[in-house]
Amino acid sequence: MKNLNLKLALVMVALGVISCSNDAPIIENLEEENSVVLVQRTPLTPTEINAKINETISSREDFEWSNMDAHMIWSATVHGDQILTIGYGDNENDFNKENSNASGIKDRLIERIASIEGGGQKKTSDFLIDEDEKLNIIDVKIEDLATVQDLLSQKGIRYMEPAGYRYQLHQTGTTESGAGCGYGSSTLNSGDYTTVAPGAKVPWTFYEHNIPSAWNYSTGSGVGIGVIDTGLTPNNSLMNGSFNDGYSSGRYVQKYGTYVDSWWPWSSRTDGPNDKCGHGTSMTSVATAPRNNNGMPVGVAYNANLISYRGTKNVLLDGYHEQKGVANALTALGNRSDVKVISMSIGHIFSIGRIKDAVRYANNRGKLIFAAGGTSTTFTNFVGVIFPASMSETVAVTGVTDANYYKECDICHKGSQIDFTIVMQRNGNGSRTTPVLSYYNGQTDYVGGSSVATATTAGIAALVWSRHPSWTKTQVLNRLKQSADFYPNKNSQYGYGNIDALQAVQ
Template sequence: MRTPYFIIVVVAFVLSTSCRKTDTLRTTIPGQEDPQERIPKSVINAFVKQQLDAHGYFDWKMANDTMVWSALLHGDSILSVGYSASSSAGEILALIGNKEDVASGKDQHNPTAEKLRFLNVRVSRYETVSALRSSDKVRYAEPIGYGAFMKDVNPRDAAAASDILASGCGYNSAKTDLVAGVDFMAISPAAKLSWNYGYHRIEQAWQRSTGQHIKVMIIDTGVSPQQENLGSAFNQGLSSGRTIQKLGTYNSSPDDPCGHGTSMAGVLAGPRGTDGNTAGIAYNCDLVIVHAAENVVLLSTSAINGVTNAYVLGADDPAVKIISMSMGTLFSSGQIKDALSYAYSKQKLMFCAAGTSTSFFAGFVGVIFPANQPQVVAVTGMKDNLRDRCDACHTGSKVDFAIVMQKSSGRNPLSIAMTGNVPSTVGGSSVATASCAAIAALVWSKYPAYPRDSIIARMARASGFANSRSSKFGWGLIDANAAVGF
């Protein structure tokens, strides 16, 4: 992922913190009394950064009622409300209806809401926010779409907000300057082996496993309908007898307007074919790819709901073994946490990107949400010196594995472009995550009777820091051949 992963918060935070010290910030946030004015975005953004600096994550429970109400009104006024097992959606709606007009209190839940016990409701009044957050029937009440509005521009203006609403998009085009023997090796029948596969002994692992009979779900921005290698030519050459499904939970369409999802699918499951394109690491696995968000930074209400729905789809498909998501956000989401817990209870092995941003920002922001959650395996990228993180990759104690994905020249691993048979390239923790999930598919294909935790254990034992876990890279670089075993 080449676009700075969280550039929007850099802009907002620099503007706010340049003129406001931490101690002053605390005294400028109104108390819990019914406020007359909203807290400005700049103050909210600075508070978010303060919590990130102090704790390494941000949850709306850290903010008071006034700040949550202000963020709600700065955004789309949709509140995500998780209710307890001892209460019902009807009770929550009744509580809201007592304080809002009928239209505002009307339930706007998505199809998985009943299963995960949450609602999306339109709320405008402070007293409603305060009542919900103080109720023992409510687990969380969050301004779900604030991220898309946090910059001081109108997000409905596509030009003004393009850096927010297109983050990580537009870079999946064919690379005509790839050099044989440097950027790739030619392999049978007529495919390309990405330069970084050697660091993980992928080709050797292929002697015993190619991912067959393992179904992997990718939650991302969809897949290009123009790319035959992820469509009608998914089975070609040495890739055969497998399936690909294309689903949409963001706007019901599986099509990829961004390019990021297509590149993740290529890295993980591109066919080892006859048309000269690059081979994915698990080139014989079954694939489900879900268009769940507009870009790689989860900011909008639609994206949060799209990802929530996607995890539940994966959880409810008994054939899905692995779920890979190379997207994330700085804001914790209660309903995505619920979805992760639900999928984990169904024995899904989940991989998430640790985060990718500008080199400076990656230096002091650690593992992002949801990679920082205990149910998932967090993955980051490393340079080919086998020592340093990639220029834009996040590291930290929550990272579990690392993948080599940046040359000293800056070249990233090969993937499949939006159309045609000339490969593209893709970087950041995004490609690292898809690669790690693909290695897991190789291992699980070799040991289909193993439970989820045993697959992770094999990968950890076959990694560079197996005997002494790193505080930055977890178990480190995986030797896929050793993980697959003999």
């Protein structure tokens, strides 16, 4: 603004020595410049921001904040509690602090921010929200457009993202805090299960993939499955104290929480490991529920160990604390030698740098990561495969019906990035999906979508890895591909198709 005032003064001096015939164009040019600056210092509205995001995604392009200009990023930061996440490093692969010398880059960026924010009068503690322990990431509170403009010109920044911006909230007008959630229960139709010794119910969908026959060779013993979701219920004994029940024995269940339920970005107190949504309980059930003697549904890998993380409030990763909670869960599981498989039936409409870094961190540690291809909601029905299933480091799964031809479930996404499919819905009947344990003790429920397909595939992978404990994740993944319908080719919409679990473990 000082520069504008100086220009205005120079113009006024010039008016005294030039003819009136030259006044108009000079004033008009100044007004145009002033107008541009005022527009740039006025943030875009959430409607305008979302329109740009939707325009990109609807054209089947990946939306990346890194491709946006300073005004777009700053505007979203303004509407996102002023939180800006910065991934730094010497190159795009320099994300892991253990193998990085990027601390100098971080210090330089913090100095740059301090020199601009609040006219250079702010202390680091005024704007530095958090520094990740494992990854080259800092979270800062940004107010000035000039700060974003300056950061975009700096070397050593892999990405900058307005982590507090809630696309979903501004798109639908609601937080949809219950997305994918539910505590309900349903009486199972007798045609949707088969009772096996010592009294467990095997979901009809398992037979579509020869899972019961695969149990003659492997039940998942010795393999840890990490489930990152909304947590695990404390109210169903089979997923807690009776995790070893019936034919399930010698294994353990552990529960952790990394999600912070707070609007305050500096808050670091998690709200514990318990599921407050219901979705996480369903996913852990289909993957690992015990082969019980209580007449309840059994999971795919009923002798696998379970490590459950409450990393998010619901299935849509639309907020700073949810994205941070999921990333922290990924790095924690990545550092556990007892965890082989990670299942994530959660996602977002576009990529998130922090989670991308965390996925790569866990992938580099030999974890086989399964992610849901997408389940349609009120605002994602025009999207193909969602993030992080869209990443090459994850294995993308979607659900199909039991039709005699490939057909995605009523609410399932499909696309070229899908790797596998799981039958999880009766053709023409969207309510007849996979039977699972309910949130409450002694109750059952149905669950569908790409979510249950993902957890089912994670369970099959555990069966294979238990059968071949010395194998790498690449060998396990190749065996899954070899046992699927379309191998050695890949279908343009359904990947390698349905997996035959019996063939996979033989």
